[in-house]
Amino acid sequence: MITRWTVFxxxxxxxxxxxxxxxxxxxxxxxxxxxxxxxxxLAAVYHAEVVAQRVGEPFGSLVLAVAVTVIEVALIVTLMISGGEKSATLARDTVFAAVMITCNGIFGLSLLVGALRRRVAEFNAEGTGAALATVATLATLSLVLPTFTSSKPGPEFSPAQLAFAAVASLLLYGLFVMVQTVRHRDDFLPVEGRGVVTEDALHGERPTVRTTLLSLGILLVALICVVGLAKVVSPAIESGVASAGLPHAAVGVVIALLVLLPETLAAVRSARRDQVQISLNLALGSAMASIGLTIPALAVATIWLDGPLVLGLGATQMVLLAITVVVGVLTVVPGRATLLQGGVHLALFSAFVFLAASP
Structure with a gap:
């Protein structure tokens, strides 16, 4: 089950x-x-998939989302510690980039691949709609409100407001996980026609307990390496962005693209297997974890971080977020999508990337 390269x-x-x-x-x-x-x-996400195959859906998508978010938080905190005041917006830029990449890039690509295989990509509107609503709420609480609050100058939260946003984000994410994995688990399983696909149809032979524990151990080692190597290479990332004449916000985009690339590959593989719901679980689950876990972690990190923590989005970013939510709702409500919906989301993703490089 475990290939050699993922160990070496x-x-x-x-x-x-x-x-x-x-x-x-x-x-x-x-x-x-x-x-x-x-x-x-890549090795971390591979072993997360092995663990996910053992625990089944939708726990599998949750394992991947949490693993990716741990990587993202580690990269953000590492770069903020070494970057000083110039990294004040790094957390905002990275989290917003993660939302745009997942809700438009991965979301649109999954629908596109699913529609190419069966003309219409079908998914569970109830579960996907609940996930999208949670992402929209978390993004508004953590990234939009700081622009309009007045307790502290600039698009920043006061310490009390940051604590509230962190606790609210963590509780809301925990509530969603409970709904996804316990009370309404069937809403997040793939659909085939009008029926829900059973877990036996989702998985072949599951890995043994020994294999799963081995993958879990290697996953932890890989995550530690990601944190450390990110610290080592972070000066090169920032100097490369500066030498290319790109705005500093592009650093956050690079981090999010790096972290979410394996997640993208996993989502595309699921869509090619006619399991679009798993792809959407991965996309929206990663967006949700990116906010719901990153903001609380950063709130704790501000205890030893010297510089300010700017979370409020600018006008252009808020417009992109608003149209992403509106288009996402229109895509999710029917429970089925064609090439057009996938193309629309990919167009929004392209607009985000272009405007990040040329604001």
């Missing part, structure tokens, strides 16, 4: 981390570390 790559990442920690790297060294970082991310 994390071990190589550990070696790379030990050899490069605390050192200034030349160009070749940056390439090597970046390759090890990407390999560690």
């Amino acid at each position: 790559v994390p071990l190589l990442a550990v070696v790379a981390l030990l050899l490069t920690w605390g050192r200034n790297l030349p160009g070749f060294g940056v390439v090597v570390v970046a390759s090890a970082l990407v390999g560690a991310v």
Whole structure:
């Protein structure tokens, strides 16, 4: 069940981390570390999939989403610690980028692949709609309201407001997980025609307990390597963005793209297997975890972070978020989508990427 590269790559990442920690790297060294970082991310998500296959859906999508969010939080905090005041908007930019990538990029690509296979991509509107509503609420509480609050100058929360947003985000995410995995689990399983696909039809032979525990251990090692290697390569990411003449917000986009690339591949594979619902669970679950877990983690991190924490979105970003929510609702309500809906979401994703590079 476990392939050799998924064991060797994390071990190589550990070696790379030990050899490069605390050192200034030349160009070749940056390439090597970046390759090890990407390999560690891919290995982490692979082992998360093994664990997910053991626990079944929708727990599987939840495992992947949480694993990816741990990586994202680690990268954000690492870069904010080393970046000082110039990284004040990094958390906002990364979380917003994650929302746009998942709710438009992964969402649209999954619908496109599903519609290409069966002309119409079918999914469970009840579960997907609940997930989209939760993402919209979390994004508004954490990313839109700071622009309009007046207790503190600028698009920032006061300490009390940040604590409220963190607790509300964590509770809302926990409530959704309970609904997804316990009370209304069937709403998040794939559909075939008008029926819900059973779990036996979703999985072949499941991995053994021993294999699952081994994958869980390697997953933890890979995540630690991601955190450490991100710290090592972070100066190169920021200098590369600056030398390309891109705004500093592009750093957040790069982080989100790096973290969510394996998630994208997993969603596309599910869509190709006619399991579009799993793809949408991955997309919206990652967006939800990105906000619901990142904001509380950053609220705690502000205890030792020196610089400000800017969370409020600008006007252009709020417009993109608003149209994403409206289009998402119109896509989800029928419970089925064609190539057109997938194309619309991908067009919004393209607009986000273009405007991030050319605001």
